[in-house]
Amino acid sequence: MHKMGIRSIALILIVLLAATSCSKKKRPTSLKPGKTSSKTGLAYNGKDGFEVKNFKALPAGPDLVYIEGGRFTMGSLEEEVMGRRDNEKRTVSINSFYMDQTEVANVHYLEYLNAVQRDSSEEFYAKALPDTNVWYNELSFNDSYVTMYLRHPGFRLYPVVGVSWVQANDYCAWRTAAVSQANNTAGQAAGKKKGFAISKKKRAAKADAAAVASSGPAPQLRIESGYVMPPYRLPTEAEFEYAAMAMIGTQYSDENQSNQRIYPWDGSTMRQPRGRKQGTMLANFKRGPGDYAGIAGKSNDGAIITQEIRAYPANDFGLYDMAGNVSEWVEDVYRPGSNKDVADLNSYRRNGFQDEAKNYDTKNSNSMINDNLRVYKGGSWSDVAYWLSPGTRRYMDQDSSTAMVGFRCAMIATGTHKN
Template identity: 80%
Template sequence: MRSMGIRTLALVLMVLVVASSCKKKNPTSLKPGKTSSKTGLAYNGEDGFEVKQYKALPAGPDLVFIEGGRFTMGSLEEDVMGTRDNLERTVSIQSFYMDETEVANVHYLEYLNAVQRDSSEEFYRRALPDTNVWFNELSFNDSYVTMYLRHPGFRLYPVVGVTWGQATDYCTWRTDAVSQSMSAKGTSAGTKKKGISLGKKKKAAQAEVATAASPSSMSVESGYVLPPYRLPTEAEWEYAAKGMIGTQYADENQSNQRIYPWDGSTLRQPRGKSKGTMLANFKRGKGDYAGIAGRSNDGAIITQEIRSYPANDYGLYDMAGNVNEWVQDVYRPLSYMDFNDLNSLRRDGYQDEAKNYDSKNSNSLISDKVRVYKGGSWADVAYWMSPGTRRFMEQDSATSTVGFRCAMIATGSTGKPR
């Protein structure tokens, strides 16, 4: 009797295990199943509607995942300029990707090489940075004019002398270049490097990618079309720079706000072996760009090689100092009042139009051709390194203090590679 009871119990357990293993799995975006949950019709059937199985792939090279969320956008410093153009307000940002570092000279030279090879001479000339931004009648910066962009010693220094339009063109080219690289490998966004493969069941999709004549021949539905590289919006840039993810301690509580991309109000390492060293490359005061020889604190009279200073809590380098960075937004002094509070962006030609500003009579610098730049530079005092500060410049202008980095949308609920 006892043995029969044990056998019965074992049988019941087996039935429960089988039943639990046969439990219906809900479809997801990455695993939608073989049939439609609404019609019962088979995917990839005779009607031609294709819903291929898909494995989430990493984003493009050098991009860092920035988990979205709510934050207080706006300046936390005293408004010493009296502009009152970035008052505090709460906004939310969808998850996205951003370059770990600023675009460096070697990266831009790679672009120029491709443009010279594949485009017209006219477009190549338009793509060239203005190296004369280093020239100053009252300074001997002449060597930078000829050396900074092309000399190997400056390869990983941030590119400068680029206009907003040139930076946007670079983003467009990079999208195509990375897509072509993926097509040649038969995978997407460095999947081999990340240890993610398409697998045997994905041979058809792999063949589609590998044999594509160009990235544009692939469909968005395939999942192997890279979202475009672009300049970050002002809100995205400010959100990523603050890195408030590092201030959380429990249940959506934050221990503090941030004036800079790091904790505290000091500009130096507060502890450890590097205690006392500068956290960014900036101008310490009138005539003081780096400190005293032998104890040169920030180590750079002008720009400095990327990754020379500590990254913020998102793993992003030089979100304060080194060079300012272009963002997408057109400048308006009242953007903080007009922004949508979700994925904020200020477009040109919409609301508070340029005709409201008397630029024709030189009574205003504001137009639809001025763009925001942020972050502070090697030639700026600490005030401008606060993520909430903002300045603007003609989109066709360039200086030795402004560069850029790229961003990209994160697809799906989080967009984070699984």
């Protein structure tokens, strides 16, 4: 009897577990919506042509790092030595997104130039070329960098410079098309490769894949297919600042953060505070007038000008050179009052809306403000430590370029990262 009682209890537990697992399986998700509508009961993928198929979420594009969104204090935490008061502190929230692990390097931009030269007009190719003359200085012998920095193999993984905001956006558009093409090509492999490849049995967009495999120009995939990658773009100023601060892991369970950060690392020092590399610089920057790297052989940043990507420690999000090496373009137009008249969710400043350029006296040269001014952030090899603070900001015309400004790409995160 005792054994029968134990068996009965075990049988009941098994049935309950099976019922629980079945109920979990039936719960629809964005990736597995089920066979019928939970609101109408009508079948998906029926004769009416409404397709809602399961699909395996595409992995993030190459080099992208997932940045979990949240609340943070945006604005300058440093003393306002410039006296502009154009980035005072305020609390904003940022949705999750993806960002490049590193800055775009010379070899990556040369890949783009090769594609442009092959597939575009000479006029567009000429417009895509970085301005290598940004290295030229009448009072410095930087002449070799004018011809060598972009194309010499020794500088392949150094961040590209001399690129304007407009050129950076053009690169983002090309990269979107290039990665999407690689995605489509991998999809045709019918499960032979992992990553972007889609298994033959579970190919949710069968019609789209067949169209891609056919001869002739590749058609535009529908967003509903699930195999359209979001476009690459420049990060917004808020996204860049949030990703650079990397406050993840610094809070208590009650959401109170234990500290704030002046730089993308803890503390106010610019050197490794402990460990095997104690005393070495955490970023590539100018330490003072005429001091770009310190004394040879001692604890310095190891770079007179730029340095290879990944040469310095990553921040807590796993991003490299969010301070130093080169400053980076962001998407936003510049306005001195950006901290007062933007939304507190996914803050972004676009041109032609509020605080319009016509309100500034550019005609009489009493102001530089117009809709072509774009923000850049992060500090560079030629900047003192003040500009390495994520809250600091500067601006430049969108068609201008320098030897101190580069860029990296970002992308929206679709759906739930846990899926």
